Amino acid sequence: MNNKLKPRRPLKEKHYWEEWTGRIYTSICVVFLIVVMFSIVYFVASKGLSTFFQNGISISEFLGGKTWNPTGEPAFYGALPFITGSFITTLLAALIASPLGLCAALFMTEIVPGKGKKILQPAIELLSGIPSVVYGFIGLSVIVPLLRSIFGGTGVGIAAGCLVLAVMILPTVTSIMADALSALPKGLRESSYALGATRWQTIYRVIIPTTLPALLTGVVLGMARAFGEALAVQMVIGNAPHVPTSLLESASTLTSVITLSMGNTTMGSVHNNALWSMALVLLVMTFVFVILVRLLERRNRV
Amino acid sequence: MKAKTVDKIATSVIVVLALFIVIILLGLLGFIMYRGIGHISWNFLTSAPQLLKGGGGIGPQLFNSIFLLVLTLIVTIPLGWGGGIYMAEYAKPGKITSFIRLVVEVLSSFPSIVIGLFGLLLLVNQFGLGFSLISGALALAIFNLPLMVRTTEQAFRAVPKEQKEAGLALGLSKWKIITSILLPVALPSLITGTILASGRIFGEAAALMFTAGMSSPPLDFTDWNPTSPRSPLNPFRPAETLAVHIWKVNSEGIGPDSKEVAAGASAVLVILVLAFNLSARWIGRVVFRRMTASK
Numbered sequence: 006m007n008n009k010l011k012p013r014r015p016l017k018e019k020h021y022w023e024e025w026t027g028r029i030y031t032s033i034c035v036v037f038l039i040v041v042m043f044s045i046v047y048f049v050a051s052k053g054l055s056t057f058f059q060n061g062i063s064i065s066e067f068l069g070g071k072t073w074n075p076t077g078e079p080a081f082y083g084a085l086p087f088i089t090g091s092f093i094t095t096l097l098a099a100l101i102a103s104p105l106g107l108c109a110a111l112f113m114t115e116i117v118p119g120k121g122k123k124i125l126q127p128a129i130e131l132l133s134g135i136p137s138v139v140y141g142f143i144g145l146s147v148i149v150p151l152l153r154s155i156f157g158g159t160g161v162g163i164a165a166g167c168l169v170l171a172v173m174i175l176p177t178v179t180s181i182m183a184d185a186l187s188a189l190p191k192g193l194r195e196s197s198y199a200l201g202a203t204r205w206q207t208i209y210r211v212i213i214p215t216t217l218p219a220l221l222t223g224v225v226l227g228m229a230r231a232f233g234e235a236l237a238v239q240m241v242i243g244n245a246p247h248v249p250t251s252l253l254e255s256a257s258t259l260t261s262v263i264t265l266s267m268g269n270t271t272m273g274s275v276h277n278n279a280l281w282s283m284a285l286v287l288l289v290m291t292f293v294f295v296i297l298v299r300l301l302e303r304r305n306r307v
Numbered sequence: 308m309k310a311k312t313v314d315k316i317a318t319s320v321i322v323v324l325a326l327f328i329v330i331i332l333l334g335l336l337g338f339i340m341y342r343g344i345g346h347i348s349w350n351f352l353t354s355a356p357q358l359l360k361g362g363g364g365i366g367p368q369l370f371n372s373i374f375l376l377v378l379t380l381i382v383t384i385p386l387g388w389g390g391g392i393y394m395a396e397y398a399k400p401g402k403i404t405s406f407i408r409l410v411v412e413v414l415s416s417f418p419s420i421v422i423g424l425f426g427l428l429l430l431v432n433q434f435g436l437g438f439s440l441i442s443g444a445l446a447l448a449i450f451n452l453p454l455m456v457r458t459t460e461q462a463f464r465a466v467p468k469e470q471k472e473a474g475l476a477l478g479l480s481k482w483k484i485i486t487s488i489l490l491p492v493a494l495p496s497l498i499t500g501t502i503l504a505s506g507r508i509f510g511e512a513a514a515l516m517f518t519a520g521m522s523s524p525p526l527d528f529t530d531w532n533p534t535s536p537r538s539p540l541n542p543f544r545p546a547e548t549l550a551v552h553i554w555k556v557n558s559e560g561i562g563p564d565s566k567e568v569a570a571g572a573s574a575v576l577v578i579l580v581l582a583f584n585l586s587a588r589w590i591g592r593v594v595f596r597r598m599t600a601s602k
Contacts, residue, residue, distance in 0.1 A: 020480040027482025031397055034389030035407055038456065041449055042410045045417065045425045052428065105324055112325035116318060125325060128332045134580050135335065136510025138553045139573045143335060145557055146342070146566070172331060179328070203314035226416075233418020235513040236554050260420050260513075267424070267517065272432065284424050291416050295409075 046288065053285025056082070056278040067282060073246040073262075075276040082279045084259070086248045088286065091258040093163055093249065094238060095231045098170035099178075103224050105171075106178030114186040115208055125179075133176035141240035144169040149241055156253050161243035164252040169237050174227035181226060185219030186212065218305040222298055229294035233287060235260035259283045336577070343574025346567045352575070355525070356552070357562060365572050367523045370539055371440070371546035372509060375519060378444035378542065379508050380501070383451050388497065390452070391459020396485055415453035419514040422450050426518035438545040443519025450514050451504050458500030462493040491598050499591035506583035510576060512550035520545035521555060549576050 056062050062082050070083020109129070113121045148168050153160030189212060197207040213220070243255025244265060263280050270277040350364060357363030394411075398404040426446035436442045466489050474484035490497075523546055526539045533540040547555070549572055556562075556569045 020483075023480040023482045027392075027480075027485060028397060031389045031393035034386050035393045037386060038390055038414060038452060039407065039410050041452075042414050044429065045414075045421070045449075048425055048428050049421060105328060108321045108324035109328050111321050116321060116325075121325070124329060128329050130584065131336070131581070132328075132332050134506055134510075134584050136512070136550055136576055136580060138510070138512050138550045138557075139339065139577055142553060142557055142569055142573045143338060146570075147338060172335075175328065175331075203310050205314040205317035206310060208317070229416050233416075233420065235418070235420040240554070240557055260418065263420060263424070264513070264516065267427075268521075281424070284421055287418055287421055291413065291418065291421070295413050295416055298412075 049281065049284050049288050052278065052281035053288075054282075056275070056282040060275045060278055062275070062279070067279070071248055075279060080275065082275070084279070084283055084286070086246055087257050087259045087262050087283060089248055090163070090242070090256040091232060091260070093256075094166045094170055094242070094258055095228050097163070097167035097252075098174060098231045099224055099228045101167065101171035102175045102178050102227055106175055106182055106223065106227070107220065109175075109179045110182035110186050111208060113183050115204065115212065129176045129179050132172070133180075137173060137234060137237040138240075140169050140173050141237035144237060144241040152253065158253050159243065159255065160253075161241055162251075162253045162255050163242065163249055166238045166242040166256075166258070169241055170231045170234060173234060173237060174231050177230055178223045178227040181223030182220050185216045185223065188219070189216055218301045222301045222305070225294055225297045225301065229291065229298075232290055232294070233260065235264050239264045259287055263287075339570075339574050339577050342570040343572075343577075346571030347574060351571055356568070363562065363564075363568060365549060365552060365568070365575065367526050367539075368547055368549045368552040368572070369575070370526070371519070371523060372548040372550070374539070375440055375443055375447065375515075375546060375548055376505055376508055378440060379447040379451065380505065382444055382448040383455055383504075384501065386448070387452050387455025388459050390456040392463060392485060394456060394460040395463035396481065396489075411453045411456055414449070415457070419450055419511060422446055423514035423517040425449070426514065431518060437543065438518065438520030438522075439543045440519060440546045441542045443515050443546060443548075444542075446514050446518040447508050447511060450511065451508055454504055454507070455500065458504070459493075459497060462496035462500065463489055465496065466492045494598055495591045495595035498594055499587045502583055502587035502590065506580045506587075509583065510550050510580055512548070512554050515548055515551050516554075519548060519551070521547055521551055523547045 056067065057064055067082055067084050068088065069085055070081060071085050072081035072083045073086055074081045109125055113125050144165055148165050149160040151160070152158075152162075152165055156164075193211055193215060194207060197211045198204075202210070238258055239261035242257060242261055244257050244261055245255035246257055246262075249256040263283055266276070267280050270280065352364060352369060353366040354364030355366055356368070390411075394404075394407065398407065423446060426442055426449070430436050430442040430445055431438060436445075463485075470488055470492060471484055474488045479488075524537060524544055527537040528539055530538040531540055532538050533542065535541065536544060538544075553569055553572045553576065556565050556572070562568070
């Protein structure tokens with residue numbers, strides 16, 4: 006082969022260098038990941054916090070203010086409409102997607118294990134492969150007109166947003182729940198059947214309670230995805246800057262406002278900084294979701 | 308008797324809802340193809356978009372998407388595979404390793420828009436790269452790295468222990484074992500993982516709006532000099548990708564046929580992503596057969 010040993014170089018030295026190139030190279034890759042994560046947190050936080058420390062907007066005004074009018078005189082920087090918009094769409098999407106995902110997971114693991122997996126697994130994988138802008142496009146050309154013809158009005162709003170999000174997070178929720186269910190020791194299931202319990206009693210009384218933390222992990226990860234999703238929601242939610250009072254009313258989320266306004270504001274202006282503060286809220290929520298998942302995993306291990 | 312009725316009802320509800328998901332998927336795919344496929348033609352795939360008139364295509368966007376994917380993979384493959392190898396082979400269980408795991412987990416849960424904003428701040432403004440392919444590729448690399456690290460780690464952990472032990476018994480160095488024994492065995496899963504990640508990169512838009520930009524300069528496809536501003540190969544030019552284009556056409560398209568353009572472009576995007584998914588499986592299988600002696 007090519008890498009013949011050079012005559013004057015002892016074997017031991019070559020090994021030594023080989024050992025260290027590998028160790029150093031892979032360590033650099035990992036250190037890079039750590040540096041990237043911390044610089045994301047640092048840059049977004051320093052920009053997002055300057056709204057409060059440099060521009061003198063109080064945190065309570067930002068988080069609790071109901072008026073968003075950054076170009077008015079006087080300007081208002083209340084982000085509450087967007088924060089509520091984000092939370093409502095995320096919660097509703099999870100509320101729709103979790104039971105559907107649970108049924109799909111049960112179908113795959115409990116009801117028709119072999120065949121169910123063959124039908125549903127590819128469907129779930131394909132659903133997760135569809136890009137979010139395509140979901141937005143479908144939302145805009147199917148869900149919005151549908152809602153318009155059923156309920157009247159414009160059709161855009163929270164309802165359209167959370168329906169699109171629900172389909173988007175369905176693959177995440179389903180695949181994690183299916184993994185959780187199939188990881189359950191067989192003995193539990195069999196002893197329940199041996200006692201004469203029906204399948205539903207087994208599912209309802211044995212399987213769901215024992216796998217609950219893992220099932221909830223699926224829901225939380227789905228919510229994390231829904232909370233951060235930008236474009237699909239922005240296309241169907243209507244983007245009106247007020248606290249929504251009905252599901253069919255046009256509203257905004259944190260991500261949709263950032264998407265729309267970031268390009269039109271100058272760097273360093275108060276308006277721009279306020280948008281960065283919203284990005285910081287997204288970042289903080291990511292950490293909340295990660296912590297939730299970790300807590301659930303810990304409960305799962307016991 | 309009553310428990311049995313409940314059981315039957317519950318079972319049928321579960322079956323109906325599970326099949327409902329299949330129906331959603333078939334409906335989605337059917338709708339995208341039905342709306343879009345009639346609009347796809349050679350002209351649509353190659354010509355430049357028109358702002359006000361009808362009849363525009365997606366040629367530059369398609370090229371940008373593919374080029375951006377190549378650039379991103381050039382950045383992600385060495386870093387992602389390296390990180391994954393560290394986690395699988397060098398990391399010892401302990402505080403540092405669990406900290407790295409936490410970092411990977413956090414990094415993979417960041418919303419893509421936040422990564423786009425970070426790219427805007429650091430790459431576009433601070434480093435002065437501007438709205439360019441290179442900024443986009445670096446942002447997508449960040450978006451993609453955690454996934455890559457995770458799949459690589461899994462691929463290496465799945466290699467049978469005996470293979471490694473045989474290498475150690477021969478007195479090889481660890482790095483030699485990794486590159487010449489473990490890597491070939493893990494390669495099929497690595498390739499599958501990489502192609503699957505490519506599908507994700509291909510459809511990503513939010514991280515690109517603020518890094519690769521939302522416009523594409525008029526490209527001269529006869530100019531292959533990477534330094535000239537109109538050359539398609541110039542990595543420092545702004546580049547709107549297919550996914551960003553779909554978003555833009557849908558939310559601010561004013562041309563008379565913007566709906567059709569959006570439908571056609573969505574169909575192209577979905578077809579390409581599906582092609583990535585199918586080829587990932589196929590190539591993984593073929594490489595596996597080549598690398599190992601199995602039939």
